[in-house]
Amino acid sequence: MKLPFKINNKQKHLELLPNETLLQALRNNHFTEVKCGCNEGECGACTVLLEGKPVNSCQVLAMSVQEKEITTVKGIGTLYTPHLLQKSFAEAGADQCGFCSPGMVLASYSLLKENPQPTREEILVALDGNLCRCTGYVKIIDAVEMTAQKLHSNKLVME
């Protein structure tokens, strides 16, 4: 069946089955920027924002979130128009294979939107559901701190 969803500020119709997770429904409908790692709720590769809050899309049944605002990493910035946070990830060297990056970026985005000047501990808590097998996390945390610093020094509001 084909059902309407609100994804990245646009109405989209997803072809899906009633037993599918949001992760399956998104990937089967070309939102392949949402990654599948463990399918168990443990790695965070499948993170999307639901009403602005990060969730593991592999742990959400798609039918249950039909009326909610869904944001994938392409909803905050693209390759040609990257978000400040995505630029910081590149500058800090926070991506290696890049598989965790969509989830990491979205979890960090949600944190900074609510708390533009987080402490290191607050960053650790916000990213506690996202695993990275490459970077050792330090550069990811640096990227979040770098964004916070840019927001502060340029008096910017997190959009």
Added chain:
Amino acid sequence: MLHQNLEWFFPHTTEEAVKLISQQGVILHGGGTRILKTSPKSIKGLVDVGKLNMNYIHHSGNKISIGSASTYDEVIRFSARTKKLSMLVKALSEAASTPLRNRITIGGSLKDFPIWSSLYAPLLALNAQIEIADKHDKIISLEEYLETGIIKTKHLIKRIILEDDPQVIGGVKRFVLIRFEYPLFTVAVALRTKQNIISDARIFITGVKGRYKHCKRAEHFLIGKELNDENIQQAKKHFAPKFVSDYKYSAEYKEHAAKVFFTDLLQELKGTVK
């Protein structure tokens, strides 16, 4: 895998929801995180709790009501605003991960009661009440809900009710090796004290043989006593939860660890006795 012909229902009233779940193979859907793990093919229908107005936390007089569709994260945020529920919130803040806490509901976690539950030990220690609806609505203690086996029947959980008692001090500890891991056990202690003397105590541990244990012997020992080093060491002897060995840890090891956690918890509480 859930069945691909699964039917979804989005009722607006709890009466409708209760009627729907009276059908065979039809169950409630909270956050869905457990339904997805167990995914039984026998499930024919899911009744979503999202439109039942059970997503709230109210504080009135000395009672706090937590609607069953509230997520762990929403309870944590309520506590950050009001400075209430600190013991429960410590346990919930450590549960699972940030994205999961945004999804896991109180109702789904109570009905499911996984062995790694972060919710049960603090709620039992705080002597929480639970409001459920099946043919009739009723409010019972959470302990009775477990003891009488009501948990195993088909019903809808509406809310949890907690007393906001400034005389009660409490703490909770879970056994994990890393931050994001299913806890092996969770121990919770709530004490009411008067002029340094313990007048009431509730001690619970989850993750044990039989899922949970009300540690009455340790409670009886502590009531009427001061919380000092000597009594804490004595209380440890009366705290004897039984565990099942698994591929990682023997039952003896878990019992030893639980005793250490229990005494650490009492030591921490010692500093806060009123």
